[in-house]
């Protein structure tokens with residue numbers, strides 16, 4: 654039997670989700686007789702990164718919308734408290750953190766807003782070392798089918814990269830993130 658990994662886009666339990674929480678994954682592995690490996694998340698390396706995004710929300714709330722708000726170490730999901738990022742409503746918005754050097758990334762933890770949670774539906778988490786197409790061509794770690802309002806969710810990967818992008822493709826949307834934590838080890 655092969656060595657289990659956490660790159661689990663097929664590990665759907667009921668067909669309604671593309672990705673599993675670690676708890677669900679452990680249950681699947683237990684059922685299959687696989688002992689889940691101990692996962693050491695390590696440090697949130699996003700805290701020392703540099704964040705940018707495709708645009709900054711215009712208007713009175715623009716001052717609350719900087720990309721860095723998604724890596725400020727504060728998971729407050731209330732947008733008006735000033736700890737969430739937000740782009741304009743635009744076609745294919747993206748957000749990116751530059752970790753300044755490559756990491757072997759084990760997990761991404763995302764905190765969604767406590768209002769308009771559907772804006773994050775269909776977002777992709779991309780990881781790699783390329784800035785081609787602003788990093789949005791890098792390999793996909795996870796697809797966020799949906800997240801509840803104010804929820805914090807973990808997505809497991811086994812990818813190496815300096816850049817972590819969150820991108821929405823194929824539609825006009827506000828891309829808004831209250832926190833993006835990135836756990837990995839330097840390579």
Ligand SMILES: [Ca+2]
Pocket residue numbers: 722723724725726727728729736737831832
């Ligand atoms: Ca934040």
